Amino acid sequence: MNDSGHSMRRQAQGPATQIGQGQSASRHDDPAVDATALNKWFGGFHALKDIDLAVAQGSRIVICGPSGSGKSTLIRCVNGLETFQSGAIRIGGVGLTRDQKQLRKIRREVGMVFQQFNLFPHLTVMSNCTLALRRVLGKSKAEAAGIALHYLERVRIPEQAHKYPGQLSGGQQQRVAIARALCMNPKIMLFDEPTSSLDPEMVKEVLDVMIDLAEGGMTMLCVTHEMGFARQAADQMVFMDQGRIVETAPPDSFFAAPSQERTRLFLDKMLH
């Protein structure tokens, strides 16, 4: 992931960048996600500034912050949808690289849910769920269908399996998208504003599924403005602004007594 164009900045990061170079196998006690001294530029725009974030296995982290603060960019770096110029990300101890084969291996274990659902419109709900099972994990058609149905039941939508995404409501589509990601049995789930493009009456059905997942022990990294969900499901809040992590705290103290003025201002706007 390192780009020689920013080698000077990389040197300035010091020893932290060393962490990303090794390719040791995943160990049980490695953090699920470990970002160190992460920097990303979009052209001249410094989108992520010296991000350090460790996500313990089983942890549920909610990242919030104003738009343009870099929160989506950060979680898109975790599964390599965005590249970064310096620093390192390790997923279960394995460093993210540009190597396509290794990237695919990591993506198998990192599920992602998008703001726009991104279901495949030309495939049925069932095929949306089974495509990667068959093509990536090499499951048989019957086995893949069984797994898909199991997760469609878990998101309470098995009766829609034969339909196309365009025939479903937004909330149903997003639940299918969650089921599609879960089919791969990921170790980590990334949520990028999963309820932001939903009609208000459909937000709850998606959040309920996410809470259910959190209670099941899934490691989750969520970018969301749903503070109710954050209070209920998160064990760690991260507040970002202008490409930096401003504050990290458990939800209780984060909402009751944020330590940073910038966080307080943001929460004042969010919470009424």
Add this chain to the structure above:
Amino acid sequence: MSFDLAFAASTIPTILSVVGTTIGVALLSCAGASILGFSLEMARRAGSIAGYAMRFAIDFIRSTPALAWLYFLYFVLPHWNVTLPALVVGILGLSIYFSGYLAEVFKAGIDAIPKGQAEAAKALGLHRSDVVFFILAPQMLRNVAAPVGNHFVSILKATPYLAVIAVPEMLGRAFDIASDTYRYAEPLTVVGIVFLLLALAIAHVVKVLERKFLGPTGR
């Protein structure tokens, strides 16, 4: 000089005797141009140096006359001891020439697919070729059915070029009749009508395929 219907009718068997060549060349060239055009566009998207090379290849093909390709393949390749039958040269030439245009159509068809589609597929761990084959290509086909149909008609209408490398085809036959009888109106009109019917047939097939691809998702 009046238009002699009886004479026109008498030219039909001669002209239709090579309609099979016209249809065969057109179909194979449509297939060749589609496969080559799609390959060029996918290689261009791979980025880096290959991407620039493909961009140049597409522009180069689109900037050169179809006749130049036919002459080149027919008269220049033999200098390197590559001598192909005229029919093969014709199919190859039209495939190459129209691949440049189809590559552009495919580009637009892929650009119209939301970026999130490829991202979601990649996030599932799908291989690049699977992303293309299972996610991008099917959605692209729905976007490009109409413009591709237009280009297929253009390929059909370009088959008379093959007369210059002595492939027997309809316009050439019509001209032979005209040279022998000094009557141009009748054979050329017959050729025009046959091309019109073939073009309408292509348009119909494309419409049927389009309906099939647009099918059940209702988009």
